Amino acid sequence: MNGVYDGLTVVELADRRNQWAGKLLADGGARVIQIEPPAGGPGRWCGPFVDDTVDPDRCLDYWWYNTGKQSVALDVGRPPAQDLLRRLLAGADVFLESTPPGTLRAYGLDHGSVSSNRALIYTSLTDFGQDGPWRDYRMNDAAHLALGGHMASTGYSDPTLTPIGGQGHQAWHMGCVFALHGITLALFDRMTTGEGQYIDVSIHDACSIGTESAVPEWLYNGATLYRQTGMHASARRRADLELPTADGMYVIAVNQTFGDRGWAKLIEWMEEKGVAGELTDPKYRDEAVRMADYRQGTAVLDGIRRLIAACKGEEVFTRAQSYGISWGLVRAPEENYDVAHYQQRDFWRDVEHPEIGRAIRYPRGPFMCDALGIAPRGRAPHLGEHTRLVLEGDLGLPAAQVDALAAAGVVR
Template sequence: MSITPGGALAGLRVIDLTQMLAGPYCTMLLADQGADVVKIEPIEGDPTRHFGPFRADDKHHHFGGYFQSTNRNKKSIGLDLKSPEGKALLRRLVKDADVVVENFRAGVMDRLGIGYESLAAENPRLVYAAIRGFGDPRTGASPYVDRPAFDVVAQAMGGAMGITGPDAVTPMKIGPGIGDIFPAALSAFGIMAAVHHAQRTGQGQFVDVAMYDGILAMCERLVYQYSYTGKSPVPEGNQHPILCPFGVFPCKDGMVTIGCPRDSFWRELADAMGRPELASDPKFLTNNDRLAHASETVAIVEEWTRGLTKAEIAAALDGRVPFGPVNTAADIYADPHVAARQMLVEVEHPGSAKPVTIASTPIRMTATPGGVGRRAPMTGEDTDEVLAALGLGAGEIAELKARKVVA
């Protein structure tokens, strides 16, 4: 049974062999919309269960915040995939599944004898998705295929770090794990496209997203900039290379963002700043004019924002010019938008007396809303249920647990 009943993906059966962030985030997106996601973990559990932070009163440490956030709505079964019995059980699970997702290095599943071709031979409609640092040879052999990769590597190689930073010579890592999360979202999209094809034709396929490729696609602007100008874009600080003004500005109690992607917004901003003459000044008339005088334009806006608080700037610009304060986590928790959109959700945390808060799904649907219906599972919490559904009896399951084939 789906843990998020009534979701748009109710009835979709997903076998999740992923660990760390990219793979679990992908399958989380599917689970949030009602897919029945069975997480296959090593007997000792997913290594990320040991990543914090942990609640002060949690003495059990079944998992920390890292695992809780991206493994909600899933079932868990511990399975030794190196044992013949473990592989046989995986095959039985996959035989009736719609999707398999894994993010091991290329060739790992093949060497275990449970790669795509082997599983698809028994389930031709299977959609098998892989998220790897540099892709899979099935769709294009990268010279880096054997390299391990994580978020920071994808950010660096895909171009994100090269256009992020305080100045032209200081690249910086972006705060969130976009090197994992954006490829994960692309993979979820690819999976659903392949599932749609499989439902129409009965033909499954291999879906491959390289983390490098995903970040390169996200940084599409640097590609066309280089093509059009012949120059490699560099870190641009808190302003924009094409739009002006468009960036971050200091104020009395922090920082705010202001963007004028259209000239009409600049006219509104000039009026709000008490400088209506700027709207007709030839130096600032159009975006390209302002870009040619970017330093002066930014300085004018900064002079205005420095003398005001976030609230005062909001009062002056709200509804007229794109604007937003630079929020801390505490600001986000207090924001009425976040409350109205129910973007923070409380879930149980085993071992802690109080619930914890995690980010909810931003994907909203009127008929099939989806959402967070259950905390992350403990290792093997659903093993009995999942194996019983395959027809195994209680004694047989107990014997497999005793031999550490399952957990």
């Protein structure tokens, strides 16, 4: 399989913040060498684990974020390992790191120390970037969703309940997408100039531009938004549109318009379920009337609520969509495995896992495009699986020297 990042060598200093960017590089064909501590990077210890048994080679979160990478275990805190890393960077195209600002300067591994490789694209993805008054503050993913504004917009209509941050490392994802945006632009530029550069990405900066209308509403309308259960925060309280189905699921019944055809079908459907009520009144055939009621009144919403309560979730979704109504069903992530649509789009890709004696179906990744080739190309590495390959094969160290470094605990 060809990939957009074919032929590149990426060195990634293991960190939970940056590993998705490294994964997309590896999925796109780059050789990604992950440098992790001899005890294993933090991504190996978070869980969930296979059979819930703690094992750094069987962490499923690590498996997902590190497909196709190589693992070299080095204690970067010690000078011999620092020297090895410097030598690796001399031949690398991209360096991806997320250490607290200043750390790598102390190791002689900051951009200035390794920029004799003029082609190197040195990328620091950190909580706050390389400067500023909060630079050294401690953060994690949920803390970023708090500070970046996502929580302020997310939660429940009940004003006594807490704001909520979504699960799944979303702040780190937002940082990674921009880090990789910068890297890819720098690669584009390097094709004509031959020159690499330094890229500084702050997760807080990335998150802070990711709250859609919240900032424009404040900047241009002076509005503070109300949190609302399962739907957009808004300057005005709105009726609940996250509605329960007959089989205990929820439908996000947000729709921007009801055209004549869709409306006629909707009423027919309500009549079939015996819940149309007053909506059979001919006045609702006028789009302006029904849309005004949908936005400000109760009749249309009550009818929709009754209809959804009378149907199973799957029926609501597929019938509404077939009428051009953009309602969404709140599915569990894993329920998508059974959806024919994604199967037909070849979204699930088998990755062999000898650890458990079978292949596992991974999500392909965001883009369907053979030319980019972004898809998992193999399982995540075991801890230190490629230490010898890289030190002996790439750096030309004699096996005896690697043995000695291993005995001294510098490598594993």
